[in-house]
Amino acid sequence: MSIQSSVKQKGGQSARKQSPVPPQSKGEEILDNVKDAVTSEWDYKIALAVITILAVITRFWGIGHPNEVVFDEVHFGKFASYYLQRTYFFDVHPPFGKLLFALMGWFVGYDGHFLFDNIGDSYISNNVPYVAFRALPAILGSLTVPTVFLIMWESGYSLPAALVSAGLVLFDNAHIGQTRLILLDATLVFAMSVSVLCYVRFYKMRRDPFSRKWWKWLLLTGVALSCVISTKYVGSFTFFTIGSAVAIDLWGLLDVKRKEGALSLPEFGKHFVARLVGLIIVPFLFYLFWFQVHFAILSRSGPGDDFMTPEFQSTLSDNIMSSQAVGINYHDAIAIKHKETKTYLHSHPDRYPLRYDDGRVSSQGQQVTGYPFSDTNNHWEILPAQLFDESNKLDHQVTQGDFVRLRHIVTDTYLLTHDVASPYYPTNQEYTTVDVNEAYGARVNDTLFEIKIENAKAGQQFKSMSGHFKLIHMPTRVAMWTHTTPLPDWGYKQAEINGNKNIQQSSNVWYVDEIPSIPAGSERLIKEPKKVKHIPFLKKYFELQRAIFFHNNALTSSHPYASQPIQWPFLLRGVSFWTQNDTKQQIYFLGNPLGWWIASSLLAVFAGIIGADQLSLRRGIDTLDARTRSRLYDSTGFFFLCWAAHYLPFYLMGRQLFLHHYLPAHLASALVTGALLEFICNIDAVALDDSITTLATTDGKSSKKDGNIKKAVAPGFAKRNLTARERMGWNTLVTLWSAAAAVMAVVIGGWWYFLPLTYGKPGLDPAQVNARKWLGYDLHFAK
Known part of the structure; x- marks a missing residue:
């Protein structure tokens, strides 16, 4: 779908000469000029100023309350502090929005000393400039409202329609609540709305391709798109929205029967390349730029180290993994730790039960488990594959690709896996141990494991801490693996160790946490200061991307306030952000129910109108003129496509989802609401064609000259003897204004009623709380 062509230009006039769609009927022309006669450019400008002021007031009022950490401020405030400390951290979102918070902190001289560890921690006692941090999303949230208004204005809609769309966002409790806290959604929604606005402006320049303004709005669209996806990866939905419109636009340009004249293939190629550069290449370069800034700032070792490979960590100063790495020799006693779960490879004399709960039979061998605490049962001696060869000598280093045996020191048994199902995974292999006679006798091969160091070169030494590796069983080629589900009581609730047939799985990675056999003061523990290494930017970028997408997809655990997409348009429940027991105050993230239900209803109405129109056309009944x-x-x-693109993909996701994921789609639904309200209230312009030959009649003379119609309208309206058709046009505008006023009255009422839950004050008594539990709103202090 493309942006509709009747778009407003300065002066409030419709740019109809630029329209590729069928020309207006006479009745439509009358209606448009009636609108222009009673609505000037200054009316739009005054309305724009008023709603901008109201947006600032509603977003900034009482922004210092509460003076405590609220909900996800524990994450994004913490990340801003890490940036200011230059300490490496890991997050599943791209860096742009978080960098803006860090910039705001830098502006006010904050040093990042507070780490936002717990909801409810005091900002005042910790001397945190939290109002400055919250001011950033409040500014962006305030600017989102006039941006919505401008989208409607630039798209050629009437003033009441533009006010309805902007008002649905202006007086929405969810948009207000999300833009008053240290959260990313204000940046995301603002960038998304600016992307749509810039594309509308670019589309208006289609009659003047490759002009200065054409390039300006094309490139600004690309920059805005880059800001969306550089804030959150759901910004790709905005790319899909704009990309769909661009694809249809290009398809039209390819048509040899275009009214404006066919383009040659070289000319079409220029259009294609220009959009490719402006909407794909430029956004991607800006997107990469923010990651470059991210890596440049975060130069010190920090809590995000564990998510990255040892090679990546070697680029960070003060990295423990690099500075404390010790080369491992054969016959060293080592403690092996799982990278993700932080459990040690452990064994004890107890044995697996004969049968598991599901009836499967075990080997009844010695248990091998994962244990979270340091213990002598975590110690394993690393031995060469053969008893008598050069590698069996002391001080012989273990290297990449070596085949080794692991002897459990306390029980003097050898690690083994075999083709027996593990306790929890029938498809995975059980791990156990056997005595020396079996290890070097009948089961010699089953005790052999290969050391596969991550990203290692041939012959690279195996080291503690920095040597992330996979332990691959030689005969069966399974990788040693563990997970978080504890074993039953017979396994002392410890973790299961099993053989994973998917050896490429990233959670198969382990490392040597310590080498207890090395005595204190040994020369092996004396290390020269390590120099910070450098690896190419793209290599760091791709490694971080793999980690981000893996952990994003892993966010599948339940959350008490998670919700499903089907609940969002109907606003069935919200999210508790903050409570204070003493004052009975709470912040409950919830949209304006009345506004959301109106917008959702009109989405259904739009779908019904399109369906009815298509059905009528199939039966040869044409109820709409071509331009309408x-x-x-x-x-x-196009607005409906924007809503669908920002909403429907969530049904395909298996990760945790919350109500705030619907905010971009809600903004798009507000655009649909304003546009559809104008359509519904419009007069039947086709019916006017039969009887009207002129709009404004002064002294019985008609003003038919193009360009003079608007000038003639005002005097015509000054007269009381309007024709019936003229009164119909006027009544249509009155109806539109009345409908807009009614919608906004309802929306403002809903906004006002739920304000205490949005601003966190005043506190409500149980009766007042229960009065606001309209649906499944699990509010606090209801008793």
Whole structure:
């Protein structure tokens, strides 16, 4: 779908000469000029100023309350502090939005000493400039409202329609609540709305391709898109929205029957390349730029180290893994730790039960488990594959690709895996141990394991801490693996160790945490200061991307306030952000129910209108003129596509989802609401064609000259003897304003009623709380 073509230019006039869609009927022209006669450019500008002021007031009022850490401020405030400390951290979101918070902290002289560890921690006692941090999303949230208004104005909609769309965002409790806290969604939603606005402006320049303004709005669209996806990866939905419109636009340019004249293939190629550069290459370069800034700032070792490879960690100063790494020799006693779960490879004399709960039979061998604490039962001697060869000598180093045996020191048994199902995974292999006679006798091969160091070169020495590795069983080629589900009581609730047939799985990685056999003061413990290494930017970028997408997809655990996409348009429940027992105050993240239900209802109405129109056309009944249909499909349809693209993909996700994921889609639904309200209230312009030959009549003379119609309208309206058709046009505008006023009255009422839950004050008594539990709103202090 493309942006509808009847777009506003300065002066409030419709740019109809630029329209590729069918020309207006006479009745439509009358209606548009009636609108222009009673609505000037200054009316739009005054309305824009008023809603901007109201947006600032609603976002900034009482922004210092509460003076405590609220909900996800524990994450994004912490990340800003890490940036200011230059300490490496890991997050599943791209860096742009977090860098803005760090910049705001830097502006006010904050040093990042507070780490936002717990919800409810005091900002005042810890001397944190939290109001400055919260001011950033409040500014962006305030600017989002006039941006919505501008989208409607630039798309050619009337003033009441533009006010309804902007008002649905202005007086929405969810948008207000999310933009008053240290959260990323204000940046995301603002960048998304600016992307749509810039594309509308670019589309308006389609009659003047490759001009200065054409390039300006094309490149600004690309920059805005880069800000969306550089804040959160759900910004890709905005790319899909704009990309779909661009694809349809290009398909139209390819048509040899274009009214504006066919383009040659070289000319079409120029259009294609320009959009490729402006909307793909430029955004991607800006997106990469923020990661470059991210890596440049975070130069010190920090809590994000564990998510990265040893090679990546070697680029960070003060990294423990690099500075404390010790080369491992054969016959060293080592403690092996799982990278993700932090459990040690452990064994004890107890044996597996004969049968598991599901009836499967075990080997009844010695248990091998994962244990979270330091213990002598975690110690294993690393031995060469053969008893008598050069590697069996003392001080012989273990290297990449070596085949080794692991002897459990306390029980003097050898690690083994075999083709017996593990306790929890029938497809995975059980790990156990056997005595020396079996280890070097009948089961010699089953005790052999290969050391596969991550990203290692041939012959590279195996080291503690920095040597992340996979332990691959030689005969069966399974990788040693563990997980978080504890064993039953017979396994003392410890972790299961099993053989994973998917050896490429990233959670198969282990490292040597300590070498207890090396005595204190040994020369092996004396290390020269390590120099910080350098690896190429793209290598660091791709490694971080793999980690981000892996952990993003792993966010599948339940959360008490998680919700499903089907619940969002109907606002069935919200999220508790903050409570204070003494004052009975709470912040409950919830949209304006009345506004959301109106917007969701009109989404259904739009779908119904499109369906009815298509059905009528199939039966040969054409109830809409060509231009009205084009406006409905192209403009309102584009907004509907924007809603669908930002909403429907969430049904395909298996990760945790929350109500705030619907905010971009809600903004798009507000655009649909304003556009559809104008459509519904419009007069039947086609019916006017039969009887009207002029709009403004002064002294019985008609003003038919193009460009003079608007000038003639004002005097015509000054007269009381309007024709019936003229009064119909006027009544349509009155109806539109009345409908807009009614919608906004309802929306403002809902906003006001739920304000105490949005601003966290005043506190409500149980009766007042229960009065606001309209649906499944699990509010606090209801008793």
